[in-house]
Amino acid sequence: MRKIAAFGLVAGLVLSSWAIARALTPAVWPEARLRALPGDFPPGFGVRRVVLDPGHGAPGNSGNKNAFCRDEQSFTLELAEELASALAQTGHFEVKLTRRGSELTPYAERIRSADAWPADVFLSLHSDVRGKAEPWQPEPNVTCTRSRAAPGFSILWSDQGDRAAARLGMARAFGHALEAAGFLPYAGADYHAAYAPDDAQRGVFVDRHAPSERIFVLWRPAMPSIIVETHNALDDREAQRWNERETRAAFALAVQRALAQALDGRPAQ
Ligand SMILES: [Zn+2]
The missing domain is CATH 1.20.5 (Single alpha-helices involved in coiled-coils or other helix-helix interfaces)
Structure with a gap:
């Protein structure tokens, strides 16, 4: 007993x-759960011009299909529209989208219009595809593919040309703000030699494709440009989180924070 x-x-x-x-x-x-950390705009920050590029939606380029068979171009457009209004509401940003509705816009045209405006920053929004995809059925009679092997965000930048330092500052500010909000920085195992991880900020990667294959939107715009891979589209858990208003609101605040820091030339902290 x-x-x-x-x-x-x-x-x-x-x-x-x-x-x-x-x-x-x-x-x-x-x-x-994510943390909603607001941006800190220094006095004199003024109003900056932001081009939001909803990735894909270009002729013959709809992007990936996520774990629920949703097209990447539809996810990025919805996210960019929401982010545009959140940024505009701060009073610190004028925002333009590179495409709207069902229009198909070539990438060269997006960059030409950003250069002509001219924008202070070019943000290209995407979702990534990583890990070995296996078929599954998110609902009866619908077969998609998924992988839970490699979740997280990544920020891609290019060190090509004389705008490299500004791009790196922007990339690190984004990596830092997203990590502080509770998003998971991707460690990069599936990138192999295509992208190299940053030594100062998790989730940040520099383009290491062969020079002729380097990502156009990363090196071509006249203003600092980065790609934000918001999550692994094949991860059904992440895809579901990005359907939630709370996730997109925390992301919008993190973007404000990163822009407030990087456009003011301050290091991420
Ligand atoms: Zn993409």
């Missing part, structure tokens, strides 16, 4: 310490 009581006591202690440890350990994205 005493043995049973002692066993019950030990089991109770183990269970309660497990519960305490679990409560104290923050869950990791894509399970974690």
Whole structure:
């Protein structure tokens, strides 16, 4: 009897310490709650011009299909429209989108119009595709592919030409703000030699494709440009989180924070 009581006591202690440890350990994205951290605009920041580029939606280029078979071009357009209004509402940004509705816009045209405006920054929004994709059925009679192997965001930039330092500052500010908000920085295993990780900020990668294959929107615009790979589209958990208003609101605040920092020339902190 005493043995049973002692066993019950030990089991109770183990269970309660497990519960305490679990409560104290923050869950990791894509399970974690996000933090809504507002931007900090220094005096004199003024009004800056932002081009938001909803990735894809170019002729013959609809992008990936996510774990629920949704086209990347539809996800990026919806995200860019929401982000545009959140940025405009701060009073610190004028925002233009590179495409609207069902129009198909070549990339060269997007960059020409950003140069002509001229914009202060060019942000291209995407979702990534990583990990070995396996077929699954998100609902009866619908087969898509998914992978939970490589979640997280990544920020891509190019060190080509004389705008490299401004692009790197922008990329690090974005990586820092997204990580601070609770988004998971992707570690880069699937990028192999195509992108190299930054040594100062997790989730930031420099383009290392052969010179003739380097990503056009990363090196061509006259203003600093980056690609934000918001998440792994093949990860059904991440895709679902990005359907939530809370996720997109935390993302919009992180973008404000990063722009406030990088456009003011301050290092990420
Ligand atoms: Zn894309």
